[in-house]
Amino acid sequence: MEVRRPGAAALVLWAAVAAGCGDDAAPSPCAGIDCSGHGVCFVSETTPYCDCARGYHAEGLACLPGDPPAACRGVACSGHGTCVATSTGVAVCECFSGYVPAGPTCVPAPCGAVWRKTIPGLAVWGVAAAPTGTSIFVAGNMGADAVVMQLDACGGLVRQQPLPGPADTWAIATRLLFVDGTMHVFGSYEPWNPSTTPTDSGAFHALFDCSPLELLEGRELSVGAGWSRAWFSSVARGADGSWWLGGYMTRDDAGTPEYHARVVREDADGSHCVGVPTADPGAWVEGAAAFDGRIWLSGVTPTDSYLRSYPPAGAPAEASCIGEPERDLVLRPPALSWFFPSAILEDGDGVLMVGEGSGALPSGVAVRLRWSESEGWVAPAPWDPTAGYDRFADAVRAPDGALCAAGAGDYASETLEEYDGLFACYEPGSLAVRFEHDWPGTGGCSQVAVDQAGGLLVVCGGWVDTELIRCRPTGECPAMP
Known part of the structure; x- marks a missing residue:
């Protein structure tokens, strides 16, 4: 028209x-x-x-x-x-x-500048705003099925589409990104019961037209059979058009789950290979970003946390898939005995990181950090809002440059629904506190995104229902229970 x-x-x-x-x-x-x-x-x-x-x-x-x-x-x-x-x-x-x-x-729109919307039946793990228009997209799982929803500017359902996946598998969608008008949805799939249905495990990549929401293509990026769980929640796109999906696989050895770090690299032609960033058991990849012409991955081994950079093209598929890192940095922030880097963002000549740390107290604390070779660490006092384990899971830059992070508080509780939702923003450069919100009993918050009007979209909740919350970067949020 x-x-x-x-x-x-x-x-x-x-x-x-x-x-x-x-x-x-x-x-x-x-x-x-x-x-x-x-x-x-x-x-x-x-x-x-x-x-x-x-x-x-x-x-x-x-x-x-x-x-x-x-x-x-x-x-x-x-x-x-x-x-x-x-x-x-x-x-x-x-x-x-x-x-x-x-x-x-x-x-x-009747909802105003700040609002909250319950999405029943959906465990949301990913959120993104369309690059044009006012649509909001969320992705997650309903039972064993991975789904994507298109929402209006107030969080109302416009359209829902299932994500394709192999039979006899459990699928979870975790990340949504936009490239040239196409929405790319990433996630993981694993067998219902590896002992009786030893189907492949791995990652998936689905391409959608987002106006309106329609599936264009679905791709299964198999890692192989014999794994009991797959989790790929970090994604970066190289300058050569390759996608890098970081996460881990688990195998139940003698009843004890063992984590194995894996990276799935999908090239522009649709072919894919599987890389092993470290052979140590008990390791995984948690953060991924693309900047400075490189792919950056963060994660943990049994002894350290790390930040590594790789050339986008990686190595030949018949070799190690991702090649050897150009940079291999051990992360040892001040006053922390241990640091789990959940998300990484470019910040000029440095890197912003959020995650979980441990210091003098035995419980975990929510951590935000900046590191650069020229200046070293900017490491403000961590946030410890509960008596339990606290961590940031995801972060984004607000339009004014503030670092805004979402996560979970007291996450050692009996059920996911009992976690606190954590949401905070910190000033550019100094990482001084702008605001910190602890929302008891709302379920942990998994991701945060910026919408077209500059608002912050936070997803929190449990395995059955999800809260989609819109706040302003100033700290104004809807009333919470």
């Missing part, structure tokens, strides 16, 4: 004025978007859209000739969104920031 907004001349004038606000002005979300030369880009809050000339219709950030698909003819989405047609010919409104779909219309 044709997106009708203020006239093109007014939009061009507004864009020219906005662009002339000084050399320090932030780049416009419309920078570099020409709407195929047949329209004008405008911004709704922080999201770019195209206002197309007569005779053209908008599809994403392009203006294509001709009428919109038949299903979208006459569907104006109240002037607050664009209509897209599904492969089955159903018209769906993709609404601008501040609006949510209501049939063939877009209505003002």
Whole structure:
């Protein structure tokens, strides 16, 4: 359909004025978007859209000739969104920031700037916001089935899709990333019962069109049979288009689970191999990131925690798959006898890390750190909100550069639902406390993401129900029990 907004001349004038606000002005979300030369880009809050000339219709950030698909003819989405047609010919409104779909219309979002939404029946492990529009995507598992949900700007269900996987396996989706308009969903699968159904274990990679949510392709990245559990929760993409999935496999030896670190590398052509970053049992990979032209992995061995960098192309598949690390750093932060790095982020010439540590107290504490070769450690006092074991599981950079982390408190409790949810943000550079929230009894928080309007989306909860919570980077969050 044709997106009708203020006239093109007014939009061009507004864009020219906005662009002339000084050399320090932030780049416009419309920078570099020409709407195929047949329209004008405008911004709704922080999201770019195209206002197309007569005779053209908008599809994403392009203006294509001709009428919109038949299903979208006459569907104006109240002037607050664009209509897209599904492969089955159903018209769906993709609404601008501040609006949510209501049939063939877009209505003002009723949820406000901070809110919480219960997603029944789904254990959520991954969350992401679409790069355009206001959709939120969550991934996890319902029983043995891995699923992905498309939600509106208030967390309401728009569309749900299952993730493909081998028969007789238990699948969990853990990470969602966007590349060139395609959503990539990653996770793990393992046999229901390895002693009776010795099916393969490994990782999976599913590709989705996210407007609306439709499966494009599903890939099984097998590690092999004989494993009782698979867990791949960290993903990085190399400059050569390869994907690196870090995690671990377990094998029950004489009734005692033994962890084995594994990395699945999937190349741009879809082929994959399995790497062994360390042969030590009791080791795993927990964090992955791509920067400085390298793949960075963090994890633990029985004696140390580590940070390693690898060239993106790795080694030939017939060799060790990922090759030898270029850098192999042992992580020994000040005042900590042990450190478990759950997530890593680039920070200029350094690396930001969050996780769990142990110091003078026997219980674990939630830790945030910065390390660089030139400056060494920035290691503020850790957060110890409960008398039990506390840890950060995931982290993201807020729009203003703050480090924001989500995790679990008192996680040695009897059930997952009894964990505390932990959520905190720390100032750029110094990592001084901006705010720290302890939400007792909400279940541990597994991931955090930034939405298109700059809000922070946190997922917390147990194996049955999940809480999706939207906070502001200032620390304003909805009331919690």
